[in-house]
Amino acid sequence: MKTSIVKITEYCSYCQADLDFVNSLEEIGLIETSVIDGERFIHEDQLRDLDRYANWHYEMEINIEGIDALRNAVTKIQHLQSEILYLKEKLRMYEP
Known part of the structure; x- marks a missing residue:
C-alpha cells in the first residue's frame, strides 16, 4: 500500500494557508509532518484534518488553542455517538 505525501509549502500555496499556522498545529501535536x-x-491521510483546522482558523477565526479544544470536543462527540449506536443495537436484542 503506497502512502501519498504532500509538500507543506505546496499545500500552503494552494490553500492560501500560512506556514506558521501549519507549524503551530504541528507544535501542539494536531498534525505530524515528515522531513525528506x-x-x-x-501524509495524505492527515489532509482532511488539516483542511478542517484551516477552515476553523481562517473561516471561523478560531485560534490554535481553540482548534485543539474543538478537536477534542468533536472527538468526544463522535465517540459518544458510536456508543449510542452500540447501545441501541444491544437494546434491540431485548425488544419483542
Missing part, C-alpha cells in the same frame, strides 16, 4: 531531503511533508 530537507523538505517538510504531510
